[in-house]
Amino acid sequence: MTPIRIAFLGLTDAAVLVAAREKGFAQAQGIALELMRDTSWATLRDRLVYGQVQAAHMLAPLAVAVTLGLSQQPCSLSAPYKLNVNGNLIVMAPEFAAALEPDTAARLNDPLATAHDFAAAVGLHHRKPIIGVVHRFSSHALILRYWLASAGLDPDRDVVLRVLPPSLMVEAMHAREIDGFTAGEPWGSAAIEAGLAEAVAASERLWQRGVEKVLTFRTDWMEANPETVDALIRALAQAASWCDDPANHAELAQLLSRGAYVGQTSELIERALSGEIVARQGEAAVSLPDFLLFAREATPFPWQSQALWIYSQLVRWHMVEPADDSQRRAATVFRPDVYRRALASSDTPMPGASMKVEGAVETQLSIGAPKGAITLRPDRFFDGRSFDPDRIEDYLAGFET
């Protein structure tokens, strides 16, 4: 057995790692998987960069940022496998949500209208709304900025973005230190269940196939240990299929509810797994079937166009100076070549291309793949724009801010 330690944060989207350990998928591949829970992204990053763990459940933008030297010690990181897409909520305190469409299903289904309603009401509050984000280099923060800007708000001027770890969001809402937040589940649902917040937007409606957590290695370690990396990816692919199967959601929610993992009730955790989101305390659930994906539609495949979308957003918000070298390094944080190598002997169909135009699939698209076709379901951004990785400058010029 090869021991591997992976650092993670207590979130529902750590599911694939938990299932790989608890359901024996890792063991079957000869891997003794040890999961190490952290409570901040900074500590998870440090454990990976300084070699206390071999891999991490990392925010995709953080993997790009560390590689580009934007987050403490620069270190080349590689993400050959996406652990999920989607899975986040934006929630706000009832007094802020009061300015929005009261029908929560309609609200969640039309993020652009919701952004405009929110923007129109910002001036009516006595002070700037304070919105909690988990990290500046998180998909949550990048998509929140995009959403706010779509209604003409400047996220650096018109609101205050406050960085807090996911597990402290509910407490901060309770203490009225923040007016709303965006975080991975189950923390949005936990705030809703406590009556402290309402769902305002769901990530699956902001970018229907949004990049989220990625399995991240230090590049040097990954290159030096190809067999172990491949075995781990094979185990995770099997675990992901298990996690996607609705028949396993109740058991998965039970596993995740343990104190060593998420430490919240399985009922709360299952909402994200089944896509049955209670948007306001006591209401019937709104059905969002793509709320959190692990395996279907080749979810784990690390499209380099998605790493470049992250890069485009870092440029957009002036977190990095645009440069060809940075762009190239950002793209190659995602490693489809390693994914293909690891799963070559399995029957997983995989895309032949490594990039695609993001946000261009309106109904569905069948793409050719070496082992049978893959059907990609709609991946639209909420404002209808698409991202062509070959035309990043044009894409950015299309935004007013």
Add this chain to the structure above:
Amino acid sequence: MRIVILDDSGARASVLEEGLREAGYDDIHVVPPRGAFVARLERMAPDVVLMDLGNPSRDTLEEMLVVSRALAKPIAMFVDQSDDSMIGAAIDAGVSAYVVDGLRKERVKPILDLAIRRFNAFARMQSELDDARSQLADRKTIDRAKAILMSSRGLSEPDAYALLRSTAMNQGKKMVDVAAALITANDLLGGML
């Protein structure tokens, strides 16, 4: 040199503060990482910030270090990225250190070494305390189970103890687990055992 210790735990912070004072540092402040702690920290303009690696507020602190306009000099983690062994020891001990730009390595190293030693000593103390607590709790559980056996089966104390021990050995369990099961069963049956 101004040192800020960001820590919730009164005990660990005092252990560290005491060590630093003994070593001759006198400008030391302990700030709990709660509420508006970043504004307080900004005003203090520390040279060194020491924080428990396990503290969830590290992301909040790092964000402040990125966006702060009040801090005259940037502060980054650890002092010299080339000193991997020291960084490794710090991470193992659960210490994260943020140091103001331009501070010489020779001036920071003794502080970090001391923090590592004190954090390790504190962790040892804590685990000894936890062990002692759990031993005490185990003994109480076993005593209760013995009392149940003594009253329900008319056993002497040594016999009740021997019965618990042999049952545990036969079932391959720990004695305290057998005792706990007996107590649960007794409670469920309303003390009929």
